[in-house]
Amino acid sequence: MPSYKNNSECKGWPKDVGIIAIEVYFPSEYVDQGELETFDGVSKGKYTVGLGQTKMGFSSDLEDINSLCLTALSHLMERTGVGYENIGRLEVGTETIVDKSKSVKSVLMQLFEDSGNTDVEGIDTTNACYGGTAALINAVNWVESSSWDGRYAVVVAGDIAVYAKGAARPTGGAGAVAMLIGPHAPLVLESGLRSSHMCHVYDFYKPDLSSEYPVVDGKLSIQCYLSALDACYRTFSRKANARKDSAASPMSLEEMDALLFHSPFCKLVQKSVGRLAFNDFLNASVEEVPRTYHGLEAFRDKKLEDTYFDKDVEKAFLSYSQDIFLKKTKPSLLLATQVGNMYTPSLYGGLASFISNNTGESLAGKRVLLFSYGSGLAATMFSLRITDDVGPGSRLSELVSSLSDLHSRLNSRTEVQPHVFAETMKLREETHHKAPYTPVGKVESLFPGTWYLTQIDEAHRRQYKRRPLISINNASSVSSSSSNLVKESEFMSTDLLPQDV
Numbered sequence: 001m002p003s004y005k006n007n008s009e010c011k012g013w014p015k016d017v018g019i020i021a022i023e024v025y026f027p028s029e030y031v032d033q034g035e036l037e038t039f040d041g042v043s044k045g046k047y048t049v050g051l052g053q054t055k056m057g058f059s060s061d062l063e064d065i066n067s068l069c070l071t072a073l074s075h076l077m078e079r080t081g082v083g084y085e086n087i088g089r090l091e092v093g094t095e096t097i098v099d100k101s102k103s104v105k106s107v108l109m110q111l112f113e114d115s116g117n118t119d120v121e122g123i124d125t126t127n128a129c130y131g132g133t134a135a136l137i138n139a140v141n142w143v144e145s146s147s148w149d150g151r152y153a154v155v156v157a158g159d160i161a162v163y164a165k166g167a168a169r170p171t172g173g174a175g176a177v178a179m180l181i182g183p184h185a186p187l188v189l190e191s192g193l194r195s196s197h198m199c200h201v202y203d204f205y206k207p208d209l210s211s212e213y214p215v216v217d218g219k220l221s222i223q224c225y226l227s228a229l230d231a232c233y234r235t236f237s238r239k240a241n242a243r244k245d246s247a248a249s250p251m252s253l254e255e256m257d258a259l260l261f262h263s264p265f266c267k268l269v270q271k272s273v274g275r276l277a278f279n280d281f282l283n284a285s286v287e288e289v290p291r292t293y294h295g296l297e298a299f300r301d302k303k304l305e306d307t308y309f310d311k312d313v314e315k316a317f318l319s320y321s322q323d324i325f326l327k328k329t330k331p332s333l334l335l336a337t338q339v340g341n342m343y344t345p346s347l348y349g350g351l352a353s354f355i356s357n358n359t360g361e362s363l364a365g366k367r368v369l370l371f372s373y374g375s376g377l378a379a380t381m382f383s384l385r386i387t388d389d390v391g392p393g394s395r396l397s398e399l400v401s402s403l404s405d406l407h408s409r410l411n412s413r414t415e416v417q418p419h420v421f422a423e424t425m426k427l428r429e430e431t432h433h434k435a436p437y438t439p440v441g442k443v444e445s446l447f448p449g450t451w452y453l454t455q456i457d458e459a460h461r462r463q464y465k466r467r468p469l470i471s472i473n474n475a476s477s478v479s480s481s482s483s484n485l486v487k488e489s490e491f492m493s494t495d496l497l498p499q500d501v
C-alpha cells in the first residue's frame with residue numbers, strides 16, 4: 001500500500017494536484033426499473049430503454065444526507081489509512097438540505113474528534129448537482145494556493161434524489177462519493193483548460209423547504225443541460241486550441257480517451273456524446289466534412305440553438321457517435337444505470353465506474369473529459385490526465401484496486417418490490433423534518449459499516465450510529481472476476497443503441 005501519511009516529500013510548489021483516492025457509497029436496497037414500469041402502469045421499456053435506467057437505489061428513513069456522507073468519509077479514511085490529522089480541508093457538495101444553517105461538513109467533524117484535529121477549512125457548497133464539482137475545484141485550488149499547509153484535502157459529495165410520483169420519479173437515486181485530493185495524484189486536473197457556463201433559469205429547483213421533492217420542468221431541464229454542454233465545449237475547445245501551434249489539428253473528441261458526464265439518466269448521456277460529435281462536425285473544415293462525416297453534409301447549415309429537440313439531427317449523430325459512446329462513455333455509466341442519479345456524486349460515480357471497468361495499464365497516460373451540470377444553472381467542463389506510473393504500489397494501481405469491488409458490491413444489494421419503494425417514499429414524505437422522530441427502517445438491511453440516523457430530538461438535533469464494519473479492506477480485495485461483474489445486460493440496456501431509438 002502506498003504511503004498516504006503526509007505530503008512531507010512535497011518540497012516547493014505542489015505538482016500534479018488532483019484525485020488520489022475515491023470511495024463510493026450507495027444504498028443497500030434498490031428497485032428494478034422494469035418492475036417499476038409495470039407498477040407505474042407505463043409502457044414497457046419507458047424507463048429501461050427510453051431513459052436507459054436499470055435499477056434505482058433508495059434509502060429508508062434510517063439514512064439522511066449526514067449519514068450518507070459520514071459513511072463515505074469513514075470508508076475513504078479507513079481504506080487509505082490517512083489519519084484525520086492529515087486533512088487540512090474538507091469540502092462538502094450537496095443539495096440535500098436538512099438544516100438551513102448547520103453544514104454537513106460540521107457534522108462530519110465528529111469523525112475528526114479522536115485525532116484532535118479541528119484545524120480543517122471548508123464548508124458546504126450548494127447548487128443542485130454542481131456542488132460536488134464546486135467542492136472539488138475549491139479543494140484543488142487550496143492545494144495549489146499559497147494557503148496550502150501541506151496536508152490533504154477531502155471532497156465529499158452526497159445526495160438523496162427523490163421525486164414526487166410521476167414522470168421524474170424513475171430518475172431518482174442516492175449515494176455519496178468521498179475523494180482524497182493532493183499532489184502527485186494519479187488523476188491530475190489539467191490546469192488552464194476549465195470552462196464554465198452559468199446562468200439564471202428555473203429548470204429544476206427546490207423552493208419548498210418542507211419537502212424533499214424538487215419542482216421540475218423536465219423538457220426545459222434537458223434543453224438547459226444540452227445548451228450548457230455546447231457552451232462549455234465551445235469554451236473548452238477555444239482554450240485548448242489557444243495552447244496549440246497553428247499546424248496542430250483543432251480540439252475534437254479524438255484527443256480524449258474517455259468522455260464522462262453528469263448523468264440524470266443514461267439516455268441523455270448517450271445523446272450528449274452525439275451532441276459533442278455534432279459540435280465537432282459544425283467546427284470541422286469544409287475539406288474534412290466529406291472525409292470524416294460522409295452522409296451528414298445535409299446538417300451543415302443547422303444551428304446548435306435550434307436543434308435541442310431536432311430528432312433528425314439527434315438520430316444522425318447518435319448513429320455517428322455510437323462507437324465513440326461504447327468505447328469512451330459507456331464504461332462510466334455503471335453506477336448511473338444501476339443506482340440512478342445521485343445528483344452531486346453522479347459525475348464522480350461515473351469516474352469511479354470508468355476506473356472500475358479498466359486496468360491500471362489501460363488507464364495509464366489517458367486523458368478524460370468531464371462535464372458537470374447542476375440545474376439553476378451551473379456547469380463546468382474540465383479534463384483529467386491519468387499518470388503513466390502504474391507500477392506495483394503506485395497510487396494508480398491502488399486506486400484501481402480500491403474500486404475493483406464495485407461490481408460485487410452492486411450485486412450484493414437487495415431488490416425491493418416497487419410497492420415497498422412507494423411506501424418508503426410516502427414514509428419519507430410524511431416524516432421529513434418531523435421532530436421528535438425515531439426512524440423505523442431495519443438496521444439489518446444496511447451494509448456493514450453504514451452510518452444511520454437513530455433519533456431526531458425535539459430540538460431537531462440528529463444522532464447517528466454505525467453498523468459494525470466487517471472489513472472494508474477485505475471488501476476491497478475482492479477481485480473483479482467475471483462472476484462478480486454486473487451482467488452486461490444489466491449494465492445498461494443495449495436497446496439504447498441508435499438503431500433502436
Ligand code: HMG
Nearest residue numbers: 043044045046049050128129167168171218221264374375
Ligand atoms: P417523460 O415524461 O417520461 O418523457 O419525462 P418522455 O415521455 O419524453 O419519455 C422519455 C423518453 O422515453 C423519450 O425518448 C420517449 O420516446 C422514450 P426521447 O424522445 O427523449 O429520445 N419512451 C420509450 N422508449 C422505449 N420504450 C417505451 C418508451 N416510452 C417512452 N415504451 C424526463 C422524462 C427526463 C423529462 C423526466 O423523467 C424528468 O423530468 N426527470 C427529472 C429531470 C431530469 O432528469 N432532467 C435532466 C437534465 S437536468 C439535470 O441533469 C439536473 C438534475 O440532475 C438535477 C440537479 O442538477 O440537481 C436533474
